[in-house]
Amino acid sequence: MKVFKFGGASVNTVDRIQNVKQILSLYANEKLVVIISAMGKTTNALEKVAEAFYAGNKDEALQLFTVIKNQHLNTAKYLLVTHYNACYEQLNNFFTEVEWLLHDKPVREYDYYYDQIVCVGELLSTCIVSYFLNEEGINNKWIDVRDIIRTDDNFRDANIDWNVTEGKVKSMIDGLWSTNNIILTQGFIGSTDENESTTLGREGSDYTAAVFANLLNAESQTIWKDVEGVMSADPKHFPDAQLMPELSFDEVIEMAYYGAQVIHPKTIKPLQNKGIPLHVKCFLDPSLAGTIISKKQAKHLPPVVIIKEKQALIHLHSQDFSFVGEKPMSELYKMLGELNIKPNLIQTGAISLQLCLDDRAEKIEQLAAAASLIFDVQVEKNLSLLTIRHFNNELLAKMTNDKQIILKQQTPETVQVLYK
Ligand code: ASP
Numbered sequence: 001m002k003v004f005k006f007g008g009a010s011v012n013t014v015d016r017i018q019n020v021k022q023i024l025s026l027y028a029n030e031k032l033v034v035i036i037s038a039m040g041k042t043t044n045a046l047e048k049v050a051e052a053f054y055a056g057n058k059d060e061a062l063q064l065f066t067v068i069k070n071q072h073l074n075t076a077k078y079l080l081v082t083h084y085n086a087c088y089e090q091l092n093n094f095f096t097e098v099e100w101l102l103h104d105k106p107v108r109e110y111d112y113y114y115d116q117i118v119c120v121g122e123l124l125s126t127c128i129v130s131y132f133l134n135e136e137g138i139n140n141k142w143i144d145v146r147d148i149i150r151t152d153d154n155f156r157d158a159n160i161d162w163n164v165t166e167g168k169v170k171s172m173i174d175g176l177w178s179t180n181n182i183i184l185t186q187g188f189i190g191s192t193d194e195n196e197s198t199t200l201g202r203e204g205s206d207y208t209a210a211v212f213a214n215l216l217n218a219e220s221q222t223i224w225k226d227v228e229g230v231m232s233a234d235p236k237h238f239p240d241a242q243l244m245p246e247l248s249f250d251e252v253i254e255m256a257y258y259g260a261q262v263i264h265p266k267t268i269k270p271l272q273n274k275g276i277p278l279h280v281k282c283f284l285d286p287s288l289a290g291t292i293i294s295k296k297q298a299k300h301l302p303p304v305v306i307i308k309e310k311q312a313l314i315h316l317h318s319q320d321f322s323f324v325g326e327k328p329m330s331e332l333y334k335m336l337g338e339l340n341i342k343p344n345l346i347q348t349g350a351i352s353l354q355l356c357l358d359d360r361a362e363k364i365e366q367l368a369a370a371a372s373l374i375f376d377v378q379v380e381k382n383l384s385l386l387t388i389r390h391f392n393n394e395l396l397a398k399m400t401n402d403k404q405i406i407l408k409q410q411t412p413e414t415v416q417v418l419y420k
Pocket residue numbers: 007008037038043044121187188201202203204205206
């Protein structure tokens with residue numbers, strides 16, 4: 001049994017959905033769990049609906065939602081003939097659920113409404129793709145993943161209840177294989193024990209796929225993307241970016257930590273824990289080998305380049321020239337924990353400390369306010385953080401020559417440079 005995940009770009013047009021069918025037809029004799037994201041930029045569009053609704057702009061919210069509705073109906077019309085009516089009916093049920101909610105007045109927290117609205121993106125896309133595949137003879141069973149993935153009510157970043165979810169996977173999926181080769185469902189969404197919808201954090205479908213792979217002891221997971229595989233840098237900015245055919249779980253976790261947008265960071269643990277290899281393959285050309293990520297340590301990796309823009313550096317200086325010892329340090333870490341802030345880099349000195357973080361205004365203000373009780377605080381903005389793993393000095397020089405370097409940290413494996 002294998003788990004496949006198709007992202008939003010792989011289903012954003014009629015042609016692309018037909019392409020998914022082509023790919024699945026290459027695996028006709030396999031048992032597959034297929035996880036599909038919302039189409040294209042639907043999740044972003046639904047976020048706008050949620051924002052308008054919460055701001056009290058009901059008409060705008062309904063209008064924005066109508067655009068999304070029509071896009072999906074048009075796609076269904078193009079793709080379906082015999083199954084159109086049944087699909088239309090199911091789509092309509094999802095539309096109605098959202099529209100009812102949009103007619104209410106918000107009385108709960110924003111994140112709750114966000115999840116009730118945004119979750120519909122994956123329900124719509126999988127509904128259409130499932131009917132289309134069935135019409136084309138690729139038989140599959142559609143499942144509402146909210147009946148399986150149980151989470152807490154930490155809306156927008158919900159945590160999976162593994163015990164309940166495992167029980168549901170067993171009771172709902174195991175019995176289906178005798179009559180189905182493909183089980184088709186959603187990523188990114190789940191539900192609480194009170195049947196409220198939840199989401200797992202943006203780009204969370206990779207993670208859902210890994211949860212299924214883990215609980216079903218899959219032989220592998222494949223993420224189908226519009227790139228050749230995992231690249232050593234963002235090819236849009238670095239023409240020298242190279243495909244990395246093999247990577248270890250450790251390397252991918254490190255890359256995700258430093259900000260590479262390869263794979264949702266939570267994806268690796270469920271796979272690593274059971275030694276399930278992860279393939280990253282190109283849906284535009286399934287004959288390409290792509291990247292395989294596994295327990296095996298890959299040798300001879302090229303330099304891996306990651307750039308995080310919009311960084312802020314917080315300078316903390318002891319107020320009376322006393323050393324920054326254990327006590328202020330532990331206070332500072334407590335603040336970071338409480339504010340849920342993960343610094344991208346920390347540099348300590350005798351009487352000062354510097355923290356580099358993503359420039360999110362409200363977080364920086366909160367941290368600056370809290371830290372000002374024990375430190376003098378200064379904030380510097382508009383910086384970029386370059387990380388190179390497996391670096392060489394020539395590349396480092398080439399990438400930083402014309403930059404004003406603010407801070408540099410280096411280990412034998414990794415160099416990080418914060419610059420203007
Ligand atoms: N549709 C969701 C998003 O765009 C989840 C995903 O694609 O992984 O964030």
